[in-house]
Amino acid sequence: MNSYLKIDHVGITFPTDNGPLEVLKSVNLDIEQGEFVSLIGHSGCGKSTVLNIVAGLLQASTGGVILEEKEVDEPGPDRAVIFQNHSLMPWLSVYDNVRLAVDQVFKRSKSKAERDEWTRHNLELVHMSHALDRKPDEISGGMKQRVGIARALAMEPKVLLMDEPFGALDSLTRTHMQDSLMEIQTELNNTVIMITHDVDEAVLLSDRIVMMTNGPSATVGEILEIDLPRPRDRLALAENPQYNHYRAEVVRFLHERHEQPARVDVKPEETVTEEPLQKVKVAAKPESLRLVS
Amino acid sequence: METAVVERKVFDIDWYHRLLALMEGDDLNKRVTQLIHSLIVPIAAIGIFLMLWGAGAKNVETSLGVLPGPAKVWEQTVTLYGEHNAEKDKETAFYERMQAKAEKAREAGKPQAKIDKYLNRKYVGTATFVDQIGTSLLTVMSGFILASLIAIPIGIIVGMSNTLYQAFNPIIQIFKPVSPLAWLPLVTIVVSAVYVSEDPMFEKSFLNSALVVTLCCLWPTIVNTAVGVSGVSKDLINVSRVLKLSWLTKTMKIVLPSSVPMIFTGLRLSLGIGWMVLIAAEMLAQNPGLGKFVWDEFQNGSSNSLARIMVAVLAIGFIGFMLDRGMLMLQKNFSWDKSAVLR
Ligand SMILES: Nc1ncnc2c1ncn2[C@@H]1O[C@H](COP(=O)(O)OP(=O)(O)OP(=O)(O)O)[C@@H](O)[C@H]1O
Ligand SMILES: [Mg+2]
Numbered sequence: 001m002n003s004y005l006k007i008d009h010v011g012i013t014f015p016t017d018n019g020p021l022e023v024l025k026s027v028n029l030d031i032e033q034g035e036f037v038s039l040i041g042h043s044g045c046g047k048s049t050v051l052n053i054v055a056g057l058l059q060a061s062t063g064g065v066i067l068e069e070k071e072v073d074e075p076g077p078d079r080a081v082i083f084q085n086h087s088l089m090p091w092l093s094v095y096d097n098v099r100l101a102v103d104q105v106f107k108r109s110k111s112k113a114e115r116d117e118w119t120r121h122n123l124e125l126v127h128m129s130h131a132l133d134r135k136p137d138e139i140s141g142g143m144k145q146r147v148g149i150a151r152a153l154a155m156e157p158k159v160l161l162m163d164e165p166f167g168a169l170d171s172l173t174r175t176h177m178q179d180s181l182m183e184i185q186t187e188l189n190n191t192v193i194m195i196t197h198d199v200d201e202a203v204l205l206s207d208r209i210v211m212m213t214n215g216p217s218a219t220v221g222e223i224l225e226i227d228l229p230r231p232r233d234r235l236a237l238a239e240n241p242q243y244n245h246y247r248a249e250v251v252r253f254l255h256e257r258h259e260q261p262a263r264v265d266v267k268p269e270e271t272v273t274e275e276p277l278q279k280v281k282v283a284a285k286p287e288s289l290r291l292v293s
Numbered sequence: 294m295e296t297a298v299v300e301r302k303v304f305d306i307d308w309y310h311r312l313l314a315l316m317e318g319d320d321l322n323k324r325v326t327q328l329i330h331s332l333i334v335p336i337a338a339i340g341i342f343l344m345l346w347g348a349g350a351k352n353v354e355t356s357l358g359v360l361p362g363p364a365k366v367w368e369q370t371v372t373l374y375g376e377h378n379a380e381k382d383k384e385t386a387f388y389e390r391m392q393a394k395a396e397k398a399r400e401a402g403k404p405q406a407k408i409d410k411y412l413n414r415k416y417v418g419t420a421t422f423v424d425q426i427g428t429s430l431l432t433v434m435s436g437f438i439l440a441s442l443i444a445i446p447i448g449i450i451v452g453m454s455n456t457l458y459q460a461f462n463p464i465i466q467i468f469k470p471v472s473p474l475a476w477l478p479l480v481t482i483v484v485s486a487v488y489v490s491e492d493p494m495f496e497k498s499f500l501n502s503a504l505v506v507t508l509c510c511l512w513p514t515i516v517n518t519a520v521g522v523s524g525v526s527k528d529l530i531n532v533s534r535v536l537k538l539s540w541l542t543k544t545m546k547i548v549l550p551s552s553v554p555m556i557f558t559g560l561r562l563s564l565g566i567g568w569m570v571l572i573a574a575e576m577l578a579q580n581p582g583l584g585k586f587v588w589d590e591f592q593n594g595s596s597n598s599l600a601r602i603m604v605a606v607l608a609i610g611f612i613g614f615m616l617d618r619g620m621l622m623l624q625k626n627f628s629w630d631k632s633a634v635l636r
Contacts, residue, residue: 057531075534087528091550091629100546104536
């Protein structure tokens with residue numbers, strides 16, 4: 001009851017043309033202040049729906065969300081959302097996009113000069129100070145996402161909600177963004193829920209990874225504690241057995257639940273003993289390979 | 294001397310190679326190529342059109358003589374402009390005369406009322422072609438602006454609320470296709486019944502034309518504004534919800550700017566329709582303007598009438614084109630959606 005953010009038996013049912021569709025069923029999750037939690041699960045299982053319920057953009061059919069002992073029933077800047085497609089106002093400059101949020105949230109508590117200062121500070125935090133006057137159309141996808149993050153951070157949210165924040169970015173940019181995010185996280189220690197499809201991203205960034213079962217009636221399948229020291233360095237971690245173990249755990253979960261939905265029970269030992277010379281396909285991610293002389 | 298030398302260089306024997314080099318395309322060269330495309334090609338096309346027109350027109354015999362070619366039309370353009378200048382000269386002369394008379398009356402110690410009578414006398418001349426253009430432009434802009442002032446707010450409200458959309462939609466759909474010519478008698482009768490004033494600010498004929506324009510300009514703007522407003526990205530609406538923007542702030546900061554491109558599309562369509570509608574209304578109702586000019590020339594049936602009508606047709610087309618370009622420039626200026634291809 002006294003956890004910072006509590007997702008308590010949340011279920012949601014959408015009316016559809018083919019009758020009601022229960023997307024989530026009894027989702028339970030307790031998150032501590034300053035914790036970084038990733039949600040992972042296959043497409044369409046209901047991750048965004050969970051996030052939107054926490055954001056207050058959707059209403060749970062059963063159960064509820066409690067933030068600092070108060071029930072969440074509408075959206076608000078204390079739960080800032082970073083959307084996958086950045087959702088910046090295309091007609092506003094980078095500065096004005098953040099300023100719009102700052103003006104709204106600190107209408108009364110900050111003077112004009114302070115709001116200007118705060119806007120610039122948050123853009124500085126995401127290294128976007130050089131492009132204050134540019135329009136979203138004039139900056140790259142990674143930069144847009146940085147501005148989106150700056151806007152969310154500028155609201156000083158209690159919880160930062162990120163829906164596949166880096167999903168639309170190329171892998172190099174994504175790497176940079178993850179590093180930036182870790183840097184910011186070290187500094188501000190936000191409470192974060194992040195949806196991702198990327199196993200490495202989840203392990204690298206999270207304190208805990210929440211793996212969701214397949215929908216409909218999706219719920220929390222397993223929760224994996226990531227006990228790796230911070231600050232984390234992606235290059236060092238690549239060789240860390242613990243890191244690779246966590247990766248494997250997540251992959252195993254996703255694989256089990258999604259590659260074999262019919263769940264044909266084949267015992268692995270038996271197949272191996274019966275046909276020892278069976279061909280095996282081995283796949284390796286190129287970034288995990290290292291040449292040794 | 295300097296310039297002469299430079300020009301010689303441009304027309305060097307080498308020009309063909311230069312042209313090829315231009316095509317290859319660093320930035321400056323690209324612009325030159327663009328210039329060729331945007332200037333030379335249209336000019337050539339117009340030239341060909343004029344030639345075909347000249348050649349074709351000769352063969353069409355009408356009750357008013359041979360269909361005029363470009364030369365004849367040009368001649369009439371000059372004549373019409375000359376007539377306009379002559380009329381303006383007459384007008385200035387008239388006012389000078391009245392001024393002189395007033396002066397004389399003052400010297401003769403006539404009462405002030407008499408002097409004022411001279412000074413206040415209005416010149417009643419015939420409306421020239423240029424005057425008619427002015428009248429038409431004024432009318433169309435008045436009608437269009439009035440329509441926009443009504444249509445944009447309605448469009449916003451209709452676009453934001455599903456219920457209101459359901460309510461307005463049938464009305465809009467039914468009135469949208471109504472021809473201006475059907476509105477005209479109604480408007481005329483209603484205006485003469487409702488607009489009774491000792492000292493009218495506007496001519497009734499002006500009101501009639503402008504209101505018909507308004508009635509036809511409303512719909513495209515309403516429809517496009519509503520589409521723009523209802524099409525505001527769901528993510529942006531979510532942003533406004535997370536920020537807890539008030540209804541007014543949301544409308545002003547998110548909904549309105551986001552639908553500006555669509556609003557302008559509607560306005561552009563409206564102005565185009567308004568201009569066409571106005572000419573028809575002026576013809577039918579004999580209200581002053583370009584339409585009346587065309588109709589008068591048609592009734593006149595002099596040997597020059599055909600050429601004069603053609604001048605009017607070209608003027609109508611040209612003005613319509615300029616109005617559209619003007620709206621396009623506004624749209625480009627105000628629209629954040631720079632990626633949209635506007636033409
Ligand atoms: N408003 C709605 N009405 C009906 N069904 C919905 C609605 N919103 C979501 N759903 C359904 O809920 C399920 C979960 O959707 P959700 O967007 O949460 O999935 P997701 O896990 O975020 O998927 P992805 O990884 O592809 O983003 C989907 O099957 C979707 O069709
Ligand atoms: Mg999603």
